[in-house]
Amino acid sequence: MRFAANLSMLFTELPLPQRFAATAQAGFAAVEIQFPYDVAAAELAAAATAAGVEVILINVPAGDLMQGGAGLAAQPRLQAEFAAALPQALAYAQALGVRMVNVLPGRLAEGVSRQQALATLAANLDAAADFFRPHGIRVVCEAINDIDMPGFLLRTADELAVLLATCNSRDIGMQIDLYHMARMQQDIPALLSKHLPAIAHVQFADAPGRGEPGSGELALRQYLQQLDALGYRGWCAAEYRPTRPTVETLAWLTTDAW
Structure with missing residues (x-):
């Protein structure tokens, strides 16, 4: 199994450029970053190269989403901003050698109907796929629970699959976060079996606290072993909030644990 570290949540004891080396020292071969845009791309690229780790995924800028706003991707009035x-x-x-970018749907904006938001999101996903495809970069999209992020537009794997079926582009992948699906009380083994052909990227944390594996109630080992048995060959990214310094939460990473 291929495990990556989310540098926006792990090793946050260190400045972002220093997290690459810490990740490599801990045994990871790859990383992802939610929003890397506050640090120069060249600085991050140099740090990744020096550490010898691959950067597998970043998010497309999402406007005010992380500050509690609706974001960019599902707002009809902000399609120019999304394109920009x-x-x-x-x-x-x-700069980072990334081959996958994630478009976050965002929240349902005030004054926008759900139908309008979904149509806008589908159009923007198609535009993003067309934009990135010539560069060998695949677009994925993610459902997020509406307990942690109230008002989020897509909350389950089924909702995400229905939305992607309305897109013209057939190569847009599903990004599945096991934590978010658990918070929505989804049957995770069933959804993994159902949606495996479309799943391009997987993230995980324990629930309900979003800590490291073993800190909550999820059968993460079972779910990840199921993915492996089903033939999933993508990355599984640890996107949790460590309950202790990150290096003290990595017992799950040892080979014999899986």
């Missing part, structure tokens, strides 16, 4: 975010994401993706 794509070249910025491409610049970072190319």
